[in-house]
Amino acid sequence: MxxxxxxxxxxxxxxxxxxxxxxxxxxxxxxxxxxxxxxxxxxxxxxxxxxxxxxxxxxxxxxxxxxxxxxxxxxxxxxxxxxxxxxxxxxxxxxxxxxxxxxxxxxxxxxxxxxxxxxxxxxxxxxxxxxxxxxxxxxxxxxxxxxxxxxxxxxxxxxxxxxxxxxxSPYDHDEIISFTSQLPHAIAVSLINSDDEKYDTGKYIGDSFRELTRIANINEDLWSELFLNNKKYLLKSIERFEEKLNVLKDAIREDDEDGLKAQFIESTKRRERL
Structure with a gap:
């Protein structure tokens, strides 16, 4: 062949x-x-x-x-x-x-x-x-x-x-990929761009920041095409992520320790299943 x-x-x-x-x-x-x-x-x-x-x-x-x-x-x-x-x-x-x-x-x-x-x-x-x-x-x-x-x-x-x-199918593919691939890239880009650069950030990072931002080193031409041509599904994934981030924000704001622990327990269970 x-x-x-x-x-x-x-x-x-x-x-x-x-x-x-x-x-x-x-x-x-x-x-x-x-x-x-x-x-x-x-x-x-x-x-x-x-x-x-x-x-x-x-x-x-x-x-x-x-x-x-x-x-x-x-x-x-x-x-x-x-x-x-x-x-x-x-x-x-x-x-x-x-x-x-x-x-x-x-x-x-x-x-x-x-x-x-x-x-x-x-x-x-x-x-x-x-x-x-x-x-x-x-x-x-x-x-x-x-x-x-x-x-x-x-x-x-x-x-x-x-x-x-x-x-x-191509539609099922684009829906799940918006979550497992495109959303992580969006998060990594947003995370590293949210640095106010008050400190010499590189001197204070550990594995968590390093691993989360690895994919922020991104091909702008390719990923602009991927994001824009899959925006229907990607925007939904971003919105679901924002909802869960807001749950953490509200628990922190209200000193809701039980609420925080519930989110951490749930994420640990999901990660282990994955």
């Missing part, structure tokens, strides 16, 4: 590194020639291309690892092999899936996926197959998908080291 990964950044680069030695013919597409040469040198891809038209028409599985706004442009600008599968690895699905399905021909299947893994840094230099090890993976299913194709993607994820694979 010929697999071409489009965009060898952190996620796309991790795909080609995770596929190394798995028996696939793996190729890469990227605008950065140095990135392609590095991937070739490491043996992660057979050959790299700046022009996707040289390899996409021969590809059995195309994994598009680009910003959401660029996925549709790529679909419009390329001709895909009859009977092949196209996938993407972007963090939101419902807003563009219907458009994607209207662009591709009927003899090509589209199966979107979401590897629940990543790093704060950008670029191939920060890619690693280890980022996928024991991570969660989501396969997005729609009515035109063949059961055997979904089963292939599930097995494909396990091959790359993912542990849990869930199959769900």
């Amino acid at each position: 010929k697999i071409t990964v489009v965009g060898l950044g952190v996620i796309g680069g991790s795909f080609v590194k995770a596929l190394k030695g798995k028996g696939y013919e793996v190729y890469g597409v990227d605008v950065n020639v140095e990135t392609l040469r590095e991937a070739e040198k490491e043996g992660c891809i057979i050959k790299g291309y700046v022009d996707p038209h040289e390899i996409i028409p021969e590809t059995d599985l195309t994994i598009i690892s680009l910003y959401p706004s660029l996925v549709l442009d790529f679909l419009r600008d390329n001709t895909f092999k009859k009977g092949s599968i196209i996938s993407d690895a972007v963090g939101i699905k419902s807003y563009f899936l219907e458009k994607a399905l209207s662009i591709i021909p009927d003899d090509v299947e589209y199966i979107s996926m979401h590897p629940m893994a990543g790093r704060e840094k950008k670029g191939y230099a920060y890619a690693s197959k280890d980022v996928f090890k024991d991570a969660n993976f989501i396969v997005i299913q729609h009515e035109a998908n063949k059961p055997e194709s979904i089963a292939f993607m599930e097995g494909f994820a396990h091959e790359m080291g993912f542990h849990s694979v869930k199959i769900m």
